[in-house]
Amino acid sequence: MADLPSIVCILGPTGTGKTAAAIEVSRQVPASVINFDSRQVYRDFPIITAQPDSEERAACPHLLYGFLETAEPMSAARFVDMAHTAIAEVLEQKRLPILVGGTGMYLRFLLQGMAQIPEIPEDIRKGVLERLQREGPQKLHAELCEVDPEYAARIHPNDSQRNARAAEVYAATGKTMTWWHSTEHTPAPYHYCKVGMEMTLNELTPHLGKRINIMLEQGAVDEARAAYELCPDGDAPGWSGIGCAELLAYVRGEIDMKRTKELWLRNTRAYAKRQMTWFRKEDDIEWFRPGDNESVAGHVLSWLEQGVSS
Structure with a gap:
């Protein structure tokens, strides 16, 4: 040390x-x-x-x-x-x-x-951003609560950036933010x-x-x-x-x-x-x-x- x-x-x-x-x-x-x-x-x-x-x-x-x-x-x-x-x-x-x-x-x-999360394909990122504009971060957060309640508990439902990031990572990789954060x-x-x-x-x-x-x-x-x-x-x-x-x-x-x-x-x-x-x-x-x-x-x-x- x-x-x-x-x-x-x-x-x-x-x-x-x-x-x-x-x-x-x-x-x-x-x-x-x-x-x-x-x-x-x-x-x-x-x-x-x-x-x-x-x-x-x-x-x-x-x-x-x-x-x-x-x-x-x-x-x-x-x-x-x-x-x-x-x-x-x-x-x-x-x-x-x-x-x-x-x-x-x-x-x-x-x-x-x-963790080194892979680059998100542009079509997935664009789709999530369109949903964000149309439905708001609260909808993405509600879905996040279903697939990754541990991560959802750490961020505010109104946090557009983090809810969108979690959604695009899950859509692109099939893995949650909690999973990525726990990898070596x-x-x-x-x-x-x-x-x-x-x-x-x-x-x-x-x-x-x-x-x-x-x-x-x-x-x-x-x-x-x-x-x-x-x-x-x-x-x-x-x-x-x-x-x-x-x-x-x-x-x-x-x-x-x-x-x-x-x-x-x-x-x-x-x-x-x-x-x-x-x-x-x-x-x-x-x-x-x-x-x-x-x-x-x-x-x-x-x-x-x-x-x-x-």
């Missing part, structure tokens, strides 16, 4: 203070934060997706945040390639890479490798420490509600309006994020603000529950309470020292 480059992964459900914990670690050792949240890659939604603010970014370098156009898709394979490049860049600078986020699938593929692959060449930030869902829920109110005070509605001017296609990948989808409906006049906030909180809570379920299946995470950042930093420093001495 000592011969492998060391990286730290700070994970957990949305709203549990992962960025603050990473910044505390960066105060103890030169480090850079690398995003592994599938929504925080979108440029037009820094408030709604809770990307690090200017003060947090000033504390240490941040990579892979807010670089993607709303209409551009982001896949796990693309993330893994970009993350490997970012990690190499940070290591070359003699800094500690700290991966921060809540998209468990991205992190798993980065650390454990991912080569782990990434890193020595890693996984730190989790977690509280109970009942404890987290009121905090999520307060965070939504803060986002609205910070200008989330104006952010959504500006993004809609740039990309009025509601099926664009960037709009599938929680908060983005609800505010899009508000901007379009389809729901009022009261309903927007209700849906936003309900969907955020459901997402946090799915994240908790995912991460509880991992057996190599050291868990901490949100805000216990000094303990996180101490744990990481001890782990780094053990790695050097081993």
